[in-house]
Amino acid sequence: MNGQYASLLIALPLLGAFFVPLIKGLGKKAIKTYVLIITAIQTGIAAWVFQEVYSTGKPIIVIAGGWKPPVGINLYLGYFASLFVLIVALASFLMAVFNFKAVDVEPIDKYAMLFLLLMLGATGMIATGDIFNLFVFMEITAITAYALTAYNKTGEAAEASLKYMILGGIGSSFFLIGVALIYGATGTLNMAQIAQLAGHINPTVAQVGLALIIFGLAVEAELFPLNAWAPDAYQASPHPVTAMFSAFVVKAGLYAMARVLYLMSSVGTWHNVLKLLVVMATLTVVVAEFSALRQRNVKRMIAYSSISQVGLIALAFALGTQAGVDAGVFQMINHAIIKVLLFLGVGYVAIQLGGAEIENFRGLGKRMPVTAFGITVGAFAAVGIPLFNIFWSKLRIILATLQVGYTWAAFLVLGASVVEAVYYFRLIHTIWFEGEGERISESIPLVAIVVALVILVIAIGIYPNYLWSISQKAGSDIFNVAQYIKNVPLMGVGA
Amino acid sequence: MSVPHISAFYFGSIALVLIGLYAILVKKNILKMLIGLSIMETGVNLLLVSIGYISGRSAPILSEGIGPNQAVDPIPQALVLTAIVIGVATTAMALSAVIVLYKRYGTLNVEEIRRLRG
Numbered sequence: 001m002n003g004q005y006a007s008l009l010i011a012l013p014l015l016g017a018f019f020v021p022l023i024k025g026l027g028k029k030a031i032k033t034y035v036l037i038i039t040a041i042q043t044g045i046a047a048w049v050f051q052e053v054y055s056t057g058k059p060i061i062v063i064a065g066g067w068k069p070p071v072g073i074n075l076y077l078g079y080f081a082s083l084f085v086l087i088v089a090l091a092s093f094l095m096a097v098f099n100f101k102a103v104d105v106e107p108i109d110k111y112a113m114l115f116l117l118l119m120l121g122a123t124g125m126i127a128t129g130d131i132f133n134l135f136v137f138m139e140i141t142a143i144t145a146y147a148l149t150a151y152n153k154t155g156e157a158a159e160a161s162l163k164y165m166i167l168g169g170i171g172s173s174f175f176l177i178g179v180a181l182i183y184g185a186t187g188t189l190n191m192a193q194i195a196q197l198a199g200h201i202n203p204t205v206a207q208v209g210l211a212l213i214i215f216g217l218a219v220e221a222e223l224f225p226l227n228a229w230a231p232d233a234y235q236a237s238p239h240p241v242t243a244m245f246s247a248f249v250v251k252a253g254l255y256a257m258a259r260v261l262y263l264m265s266s267v268g269t270w271h272n273v274l275k276l277l278v279v280m281a282t283l284t285v286v287v288a289e290f291s292a293l294r295q296r297n298v299k300r301m302i303a304y305s306s307i308s309q310v311g312l313i314a315l316a317f318a319l320g321t322q323a324g325v326d327a328g329v330f331q332m333i334n335h336a337i338i339k340v341l342l343f344l345g346v347g348y349v350a351i352q353l354g355g356a357e358i359e360n361f362r363g364l365g366k367r368m369p370v371t372a373f374g375i376t377v378g379a380f381a382a383v384g385i386p387l388f389n390i391f392w393s394k395l396r397i398i399l400a401t402l403q404v405g406y407t408w409a410a411f412l413v414l415g416a417s418v419v420e421a422v423y424y425f426r427l428i429h430t431i432w433f434e435g436e437g438e439r440i441s442e443s444i445p446l447v448a449i450v451v452a453l454v455i456l457v458i459a460i461g462i463y464p465n466y467l468w469s470i471s472q473k474a475g476s477d478i479f480n481v482a483q484y485i486k487n488v489p490l491m492g493v494g495a
Numbered sequence: 496m497s498v499p500h501i502s503a504f505y506f507g508s509i510a511l512v513l514i515g516l517y518a519i520l521v522k523k524n525i526l527k528m529l530i531g532l533s534i535m536e537t538g539v540n541l542l543l544v545s546i547g548y549i550s551g552r553s554a555p556i557l558s559e560g561i562g563p564n565q566a567v568d569p570i571p572q573a574l575v576l577t578a579i580v581i582g583v584a585t586t587a588m589a590l591s592a593v594i595v596l597y598k599r600y601g602t603l604n605v606e607e608i609r610r611l612r613g
Binding site for chain 2: 132135136139143146147150153154155156157158159161162165166168169170172173176177179180183184189
């Protein structure tokens, strides 16, 4: 089949979102089913792209409007992008199932539109090959995320959303200044051509532009000084949206950051930016773990845990080596699985028992055994216990960090994992060994998702090699910039 | 026609960004913070346009007497057009959140809006 059909990954959610108002009159259930069908088709297309890219070993380059890059905009679906587009689609699909239980606040048609547009934005951020197009998709993701955060219409939701909007507004302005500087220096917006020209531009301009872009993306990617919005937004937004934020919105930001970072790797002052990022990432891990320790709200606690895992990924990407990037990609996949599992479980408990306060989790093992089991496996995996998936990715990240010589960073990150163990084991203790309760019947589709994810977590934990080889391929897609430039058919216009 | 030297445009636009940033960081009233955000976006847009400016050339609309060699760089103008729309959408979104916030909390002072913490 023609690779240009991969543009449906962008077109389908967009069309889907535009048609929501037309079926608005059919009722709540119809709209939720509609979202489920669209996300299922999207998953199918993403699976096809994934299969196509991994079997031929060649990236799919979608050329918009027949204008060859760098004149036109191109989408670059290489190993990495095809993998993560699949993860985005799958996570959205699972959350579309969860929507049936979780979202009762009106207006559901607007929710469905924003839900599809969030999926579109993340897909676009991962697939695009043009730096301004990246900005536009980032803003689509961000604006839908602002709106979805405020969707519950409580005071808390508006507060969280405003914090997010102000930080996100500053971040996107800085990103745009960075784009302006890089455009001014190179005269191009195409990522492959920027990478080609990166060695020749003034290193100071390149450093400032790169730092501004990283700073702007760090808001989406929840790195330390700019992540104050995240716990609030996670706590206040609807449960499926929280899982989507954690499973792929953050990942899209991180990926964009890693992509832009490595594109500029031939700039002389590149290592200064890497050092800055290592410090930010380590601080993210440490600060988030200690903040999670004193949370009473389980959703907020897991939000902080999510931030710390994201810090680990950023650390891996900031190492500047092949091993680090591979480990970072591996951790991204594992973390997406774990956080869908945890936020699904916790969200479901919060719906059934009215709130995610830790008191509601007492005796959960007796009241909702399967969900409780899912949360427990997710917690074990998040801490990084052997036989669960995150153990392998954490191990790889620590090893890669030591290889580069950042012993202090590895030490701090490992220390933070001990803190992580404390609060997760406290949660597990509350679930299984405290309190009494009546059995509540659990919904079958949700239980099926929980069980499937638990099996996936343990399967990856026991047989990590298959996924590891995929992550290595995806990692080389980011790290090997020369190959990336060669893959994009540049017309040889401009400077 | 005398046109100011290009550095005046850069200086002005960066100054606008800094003024906006100052307002966001220092002001206590959320509406004033949002005004700061808008000023900052304006500054960024002006910076983008001035990057594409080539001294002495006219608007990139090809018509009689104006060929490609007499026009300024058209790409930043497309970027700015997009960025302006995005900025307006963000502002509209933020203002609607401010309305909800005022209804629920009865204040717009950021120091009093602290229900989510920890």
